[in-house]
Amino acid sequence: MQSPTENQPPPEQQPSFYQRVLSLLDQRVFRFLYSARVRRTVLQSLPFWIASLLTGIAAVAYERVFVWAEETSFTWLRAQPLLAFLLTPLAFLVAWILVRQLAPAARGSGIPQVMAAIELSTPVNHRRAGWLLSMRVAIVKVLSSVVLLLGGGVIGREGPTIQVSAAIFRAINRLQPVGWPQLSRQIALITGGAAGLAAAFNTPLGGIVFVVEELTQTHITHFRTAVFTAVIIAGLTAQGMLGPYLYLGYPNVVMSGGMVWLGVGTVAVVCGLAGALFAKSLLWINQFRKEFRTLEAQAGWVLGCGLLMGGLAYWIGNDAVGTGKPIINRLLFQSTYHTPWYLAAVRWVGMALSYSSGAAGGIFATSLSVGSIMGDGIARLIRIPATDHNLIVLVSMVSFLTGVVRSPFTAAILVLEMTDRHSVIFQLLLGGLLAQGAASLVDPESFYEHLKAGFLSESMARQPTTKATIPTGD
Template sequence: MPEATEKQPSPEEQPSFYQRVLSVIDQRIVRSLYSARVRRTVLQSLPFWIASLLTGIVAVAYERVFVWAEETSFTWLRAQPLLAFVLTPLAFLLAWLLCRQLAPAARGSGIPQVMAAIELSTPVNYRKTGWLLGMRVAVVKVLSSVVLLLGGGVIGREGPTIQVSAAIFRAINRLQPVGWPQLSRQIALITGGAAGLAAAFNTPLGGIVFVVEELTQTHITHFRTAVFTAVIIAGLTAQGLLGPYLYLGYPSVVMSGGMVWLGVGTVAVVCGMAGALFAKSLLWLNGYRKQFRTLGAQAGWVAACGLLLGGLAYWIGADSVGTGKPIINRLLFQNNYHTPWYLAAVRWVGMALSYSSGAAGGIFATSLSVGSIMGDGIARLIRIPNTDHNLIVLVSMVSFLTGVVRSPFTAAILVLEMTDRHSVIFQLLLGGMLAQGAASLVDPESFYEHLKAGFLSEALARQPKAAAAAASKS
């Protein structure tokens, strides 16, 4: 049987010479466009990858130093409690002076500064973002917060990590040579904020949600690839150095129904309003502090804040200072452990004194600790079963943080990722939403929005050196 032969196209079906030429030209154009597009995308992304890697390394180093500083403060406080009346005021003064003399924008949390810089990231005002996110600011931020913590300050490192990360992304973005294809400067700062939070807490989803909910109103389609990539690289770098850790481990969480729903609703409303009241108290203290104009008066205020916190540290002990993470761990992992009824108020005051000193330090972790203590107290007050205790504590953490920062989804996702308790995601989200509504009754705006306005005014009021020199000559 003869083999089948392949059917040859007829002369009429064969492409003409001109069609073959045009086909080759089209293919070359497509390949050229494709390769140019890929090359441009890679060149645009490369600086972000480098900045994300650096963010992960810096976040881990900062975490290690922060843990050392907190443990050191516990050590000297337990060994010589009377030192609190000397070391705490001295640490407050030194941490405040570092910010005041070297980088005023390094004071406080760092998130309002990033928000203000994002708003200033236009061609007209971009240079002024250096006052908020320069590398000097980042270095002073770390030094000031570590000094404050060594002296017993009630602060966290998460907000500062976000500001430091945004400063790294801004620096890398500025170092790109002329002609290098760049993403927008605003996207660089937004991405830096997301990478910082993801690396600080090991919460990649929290970093993404935080950007969408808190840092910007820009539609996510404009920066999703940059943010997702930065979060992955920064998070993987942190995990590679620290291991696949959870910030708060794997607490046992049970949802037995019935009475526990009353607990969820109660702690959400109470802690949400408490968080908003705490934010209002910080704003009031910031406003009151501004009446001290001279250096001596300002130093006196800072020393008084340190002395008061030293007194609390002396009388209450190590639970009144530091980030509060050990307290949360004991509540979640030690059976039948309960905090004293007054500890929430003590840490509230400690947070306010530390923040109003004018030094660097965040309020994310410390807010979570106050929320957990309040949740523990409310659970006992309304007789929530011990099996549901951890759920109430987690919801209270979400709710108090929501009351302060007004980002319910961010708070819920952060606590979810810190504990890997996906089974109670709806309870955490419900707590955040109820807390948001309750907090809005106290103040319709978030703490960070209030502070952002102040940092914007300060940044806009500062003249670039060249403009100031020209103005002085004229």
């Protein structure tokens, strides 16, 4: 008979205390990873990760096409300015026809459509959200905005990117197989909006703040993990393809005190009021446009907008068309450059003509450009020292955008992340808050809230899309 110790390994081969502890930990980690709760969480998150990756790719592709379209419009306008009277009205008409015939919900910015779809994402009305956020709408959105920009439209791609992103998230959410653990439709759309903004501007914090401030009234604890991971994945995908770029680079910003505080307060109030008045003017024009009921009258309106825009492009040149980003860069990085006194009004009119044409196009980037021009003019008018010029321009960008969309924290964080100027975050936040107060005197509701109500009414008036054969979570 063998002794009890004969089957035991020699002492030098026996596992050490640390090896036994690691083995025990490995077993516990293995059981944890394969627990039902973790497995469900991973399965819930996987579609969101896929949608976030696709959003990052789509945002980069859209950005590159958008840049190409803007540079092409600059090229033909410099070479043959007279073509503006032909190409610009033609582009306005084609961009409008694409939207009218293929996807009416693709018109305009895209953010009000996402807000309306989130509100419709209930068990009773969720199929109506398909009219606002189908993949067909997303494709038409991109095509229409690119055509409009090619012809000299004054539009941005940030709002459209948010609608495209939400459409991607909605599509992935609906494609999940039966029995797959799912997050709610609302969370899918909210997360898509955050991922879209983060990828469009390379501003992850801005995407998160935008969700909390603009897209939903739901407490963030209900969807914070989904939003954070989507923003990270979409942002990293965009960075991996474009590099860790800043939308506006690294402008030199100082805060010398004294007179500059007067400048901050002045531009915040003036630009906040101007942004609110601009939004009010867009609402009035859109309401007036509804008087044109026949197809011929509507086409005439669009051609008229394009012809007026072509006139601005011919007489003013490249500064009258496009996103306005080159103007902002010149103001921030060329100390001797100043904009003409009339350029803010020209850009204002160009934005109104482009938006009211009924084609696709956003107002985020273009609002920033108008704000920067106004800030430059006010800084010179009240004789702000040259060393503080960039700070005033940044505050004016935050303030005008706040006046339009009524999201002061989103505007401040966006401009902060676009420039990486953390030293002036308090000035940017103060500008946003003052602008919010001034804009509320013009209209207590934001531009997007007004438009959301219209899209909700249109969606409810339409027959819902065919009932989905694949159930989705609520």
